[in-house]
Amino acid sequence: MSTTMIGLDIAKSVFQVHAADAIGEVQLRRKLRRDELIPFFEGLPRCTVIMEACGAAHHWARVLGGLGHEVKLIAPETVRPFVKRGRKNDAADAAAICAAASRPDVRFVPAKSVEQQGVLALHSARALLVKQQTMLANALRGLATEFGLVAPQGMGRLEELVALVAADGTFPEQARGAFAGLLEQCRAIAERIEALEAKIVAHARRSDTARRLATVPGIGPITASLIAATIGGNIGAFRSARHFAAWLGLVPRQHSTGGKTRLGRITKAGDRQIRTLLVLGATSMVYRAVAWNSAAGAWTRGLLARRPVRLVTVALANKMARIAWALMTRDEVYRAEGRSAAASTATA
Structure with missing residues (x-):
């Protein structure tokens, strides 16, 4: 019988293919390098390709969909129970993807467009910078606390702490230099966050749904x-x-x-x-x-x-x-x- 479903386990450089027919019989198991993936699917008759949903999976869904294949993404937690215990490898993962996708009650994840992923990149970068900003603010507060200087909680109250450090004549010069370096980086991150938020707000104004x-x-x-x-x-x-x-x-x-x-x-x-x-x-x-x-x-x-x-x-x-x-x-x-x-x- 011909191949109807392919479980594709993706990675940076190595891709594992597990091909099955309509009744679930294995037709092909093969490991592909990155430069071999597109030629392989170009020479393959139209079939259903299943991948675990992740950031790169949306890119490959668009690429393989452009070659005429039907591409479906499945949540990783749906696949996990089908991986045999003690046999966690790329081949087993690809086989588990096929097994999970064959279940009648399985739900698939819609593939994202380039525009969607572009906006989500803004949100991911903002979330990372907000986390770094919080870490730097905590480091500044911790450093000042070592010398008896404290300020109320909140990012907006950080300037009060800066004023306390500037006015304290007993604050050591070495610590003052470290404090200034952390403060400079914190302010630079705040500017980047503000720029990203401006782009996000612009998208929210353009989008009817938003x-x-x-x-x-x-x-x-x-x-x-x-x-x-x-x-x-x-x-x-x-x-x-x-x-x-x-x-x-x-x-x-x-x-x-x-x-x-x-x-x-x-x-x-x-x-x-x-x-x-x-x-x-x-x-x-x-x-x-x-x-x-x-x-x-x-x-x-x-x-x-x-x-x-x-x-x-x-x-x-x-x-x-x-x-x-x-x-x-x-x-x-x-x-x-x-x-x-x-x-x-x-x-x-």
Whole structure:
């Protein structure tokens, strides 16, 4: 029988091919170098190519799709159970990809376009620089604390610490030089972050989906741009709002047995960056819940009266994710319910 499905395990220089026919019989196992991959698929009849979803997989999906093949991406956690214990190698990974893709209930990951990956590159670079900025700020605070100088928390209060160091005549010159070097690097990173955020906001203004998402309380242009670039036009892949929230890891873990339901902490599956931004946005809305005059604000205040703040924050992030799914599915903007007439007039 002819080959109908190929499991392709990709890497930087070595690619493993596992070809199977319609009934799952192995037709070919082969290792390819990077320069051999495209000629191999050019000489192959049209078939379905399955790869684990990763950054490079989207590039190869576009390349192999241009050669006429049907390319599908599958989540790595879906493949992992099919790798035989003690036989973790490239050939076994490619075979496991085929086995996982053959399951009737498998769900595939949409391949991203060049434009989507370009915007996501801005978000990835910003996330890295924000992490480095936090590390440098902590290093500055730690260095100053060694000499008895402290300032309130927050990146915006860092200049107060700089002023304290400048005014302290007992601060050693060696430490002052180290502090100045770290401060210079921190300020340079802040400028790069600002430049990246300007580009991200520009994308949020151009994207219809991002503009709709930005109408949700707690979702700003950066979060809206990230969701729009990640999901694109593939929101239909999620059957319901709960499936979307579950994909983001904002639903509780289940430890149920014998008909008894036990729920734990959130799964933290899916896209970590989107989940983090949603939780940060929800945190800001929880702090201003007293003045949040809408049905969502009343729901948040009622939950705060019964539950810890952190739990309410995650619950609100879950609600925001579900609202985002509804807006993307229906092509609508967010309309707050339960607002008083005075509050609506003031907002207008």
